[in-house]
Amino acid sequence: xxxxxxxxxxxxxxxxxxxxxxxxxxxxxxxxxxxxxxxxxxxxxxxxxxxxxxxxxxxxxxxxxxxxxxxxxxxxxxxxxxxxxxxxxxxxxxxxxxxxxxxxxxxxxxxxxxxxxxxxxxxxxxxxxxxxxxxxxxxxxxxxxxxxxxxxxxxxxxxxxxxxxxxxxxxxxxxxxxxxxxxxxxxxxxxxxxxxxxxxxxxxxxxxxxxxxxxxxxxxxxxxxxxxxxxxxxxxxxx
Amino acid sequence: xxxxxxxxxxxxxxxxxxxxxxxxxxxxxxxxxxxxxxxxxxxxxxxxxxxxxxxxxxxxxxxxxxxxxxxxxxxxxxxxxxxxxxxxxxxxxxxxxxxxxxxxxxxxxxxxxxxxxxxxxxxxxxxxxxxxxxxxxxxxxxxxxxxxxxxxxxxxxxxxxxxxxxxxxxxxxxxxxxxxxxxxxxxxxxxxxxxxxxxxxxxxxxxxxxxxxxxxxxxxxxxxxxxxxxxxxxxxxxx
DNA sequence: ACAAAAGTGTTCGTACTACACCCATGC
DNA sequence: GCATGGGTGTAGTACGAACACTTTTGT
Numbered sequence: 001x002x003x004x005x006x007x008x009x010x011x012x013x014x015x016x017x018x019x020x021x022x023x024x025x026x027x028x029x030x031x032x033x034x035x036x037x038x039x040x041x042x043x044x045x046x047x048x049x050x051x052x053x054x055x056x057x058x059x060x061x062x063x064x065x066x067x068x069x070x071x072x073x074x075x076x077x078x079x080x081x082x083x084x085x086x087x088x089x090x091x092x093x094x095x096x097x098x099x100x101x102x103x104x105x106x107x108x109x110x111x112x113x114x115x116x117x118x119x120x121x122x123x124x125x126x127x128x129x130x131x132x133x134x135x136x137x138x139x140x141x142x143x144x145x146x147x148x149x150x151x152x153x154x155x156x157x158x159x160x161x162x163x164x165x166x167x168x169x170x171x172x173x174x175x176x177x178x179x180x181x182x183x184x185x186x187x188x189x190x191x192x193x194x195x196x197x198x199x200x201x202x203x204x205x206x207x208x209x210x211x212x213x214x215x216x217x218x219x220x221x222x223x224x225x226x227x228x229x230x231x232x233x234x235x236x237x238x239x
Numbered sequence: 240x241x242x243x244x245x246x247x248x249x250x251x252x253x254x255x256x257x258x259x260x261x262x263x264x265x266x267x268x269x270x271x272x273x274x275x276x277x278x279x280x281x282x283x284x285x286x287x288x289x290x291x292x293x294x295x296x297x298x299x300x301x302x303x304x305x306x307x308x309x310x311x312x313x314x315x316x317x318x319x320x321x322x323x324x325x326x327x328x329x330x331x332x333x334x335x336x337x338x339x340x341x342x343x344x345x346x347x348x349x350x351x352x353x354x355x356x357x358x359x360x361x362x363x364x365x366x367x368x369x370x371x372x373x374x375x376x377x378x379x380x381x382x383x384x385x386x387x388x389x390x391x392x393x394x395x396x397x398x399x400x401x402x403x404x405x406x407x408x409x410x411x412x413x414x415x416x417x418x419x420x421x422x423x424x425x426x427x428x429x430x431x432x433x434x435x436x437x438x439x440x441x442x443x444x445x446x447x448x449x450x451x452x453x454x455x456x457x458x459x460x461x462x463x464x465x466x467x468x469x470x471x472x473x474x475x476x477x478x
Numbered sequence: 479a480c481a482a483a484a485g486t487g488t489t490c491g492t493a494c495t496a497c498a499c500c501c502a503t504g505c
Numbered sequence: 506g507c508a509t510g511g512g513t514g515t516a517g518t519a520c521g522a523a524c525a526c527t528t529t530t531g532t
Binding site for chain 1: 249251252253254291296298319321324325326331332337
């Protein structure tokens with residue numbers, strides 16, 4: 001199907017990148033993994049891990065690769081947010097970036113600077129400023145998307161260790177929604193969904209009554225999903 | 240901020256397009272505007288209206304332009320869906336497409352073929368097959384997105400004429416969700432939202448009791464929105 | 479008078495809200 | 506024994522689900 005391609009050459013002069021908003025939940029706080037760039041443009045600025053997509057590389061694969069370069073993790077929860085392509089957002093020419101967000105368990109890996117990063121660190125979502133390119137906007141849009149998605153799909157578990165307490169889970173929702181939730185109602189609601197497996201174990205060595213540990217019951221989720229299930233949490237007051 | 244750009248040249252060889260899933264509501268049915276292409280690749284195939292984004296043109300602006308070329312409309316409701324960029328999806332080289340969907344009122348314009356279209360027509364969402372490129376997938380994803388978005392924002396009104404009946408509105412929701420809704424509950428719910436202005440007029444010349452006409456009260460919506468309002472409709476049985 | 483869609487009210491069950499106290503552990 | 510968070514029950518309310526009949530118009 002080779003066609004008179006000549007006249008289209010003028011269009012084949014753009015580049016595209018992926019940028020990844022990597023969320024982690026650490027110490028009751030929702031965090032984002034940022035890198036400090038060692039490459040122009042925006043040399044020395046903090047920004048999202050991301051890079052040019054290679055020839056023949058799928059977009060999702062590129063996002064996974066970028067994530068692997070920073071965290072060493074593979075097969076991580078990852079979702080496309082949208083494309084950002086304002087003209088002039090990149091000094092080198094027309095560069096569209098495809099933004100992704102991923103959810104990782106912070107205890108699964110050690111940070112190590114690599115690629116265009118001279119430094120890698122977790123930053124609180126709430127105090128992010130003067131990032132490279134339009135990365136602040138990307139972070140905002142991704143965060144907004146996460147808030148929404150977690151309402152209708154149980155993706156929050158991706159951010160927690162395999163065994164967690166109900167309070168951990170509640171704090172996670174509170175951090176993402178920036179709300180305070182009511183303990184008893186939260187627990188009733190979550191448990192009534194039957195998505196948690198009681199592991200029969202408890203916390204050890206805490207100076208109070210130890211909490212039971214749970215894990216996410218993926219099999220159970222798939223059952224419910226097929227049946228047109230809709231995960232949703234409502235109540236909550238503004239913080 | 241000119242930088243050692245040389246080594247990046249290899250990345251600046253891609254093109255990107257916008258493709259627009261234009262939804263319209265006609266005669267109780269949800270439809271999509273498709274064009275029949277008169278240009279390679281996929282000459283003669285039906286596909287989404289779309290084209291290469293111009294140098295210096297913003298993505299949203301490109302999507303508006305494409306829409307204007309087919310419908311003549313400007314300032315239409317438009318939302319980015321996501322980017323599609325599987326390698327090999329386009330014969331001419333690496334082409335990423337940014338998919339949009341728009342909501343239009345079908346009675347606002349006449350169709351006229353233009354640009355790469357030899358023919359333009361409305362197609363029922365339910366019988367769409369063998370489109371150009373990966374456009375079938377794009378349609379599915381856009382449709383899915385519309386179903387979701389209309390739950391939490393009153394964008395449905397974009398598809399209806401300025402004055403409509405409650406039954407029109409109900410049929411619209413039924414078409415989008417592929418559900419049957421219960422008349423009394425639907426009306427109660429919609430009216431209790433206070434988003435409709437009773438126009439004090441009625442249908443004319445129908446062979447039954449004429450229905451009252453309503454319009455969407457945009458001012459009222461903005462008030463509610465600021466106050467953290469959440470538009471939502473739930474009930475419904477699978478068709 | 480008949481056909482066709484508009485319009486409306488009530489009952490029932492469920493699910494969200496709000497709220498206060500006892501329990502298990504470490505120090 | 507005290508401090509710390511874990512864990513639970515209940516009453517009130519609001520909202521969604523289900524359901525059938527009367528009204529207004531054109532022909």
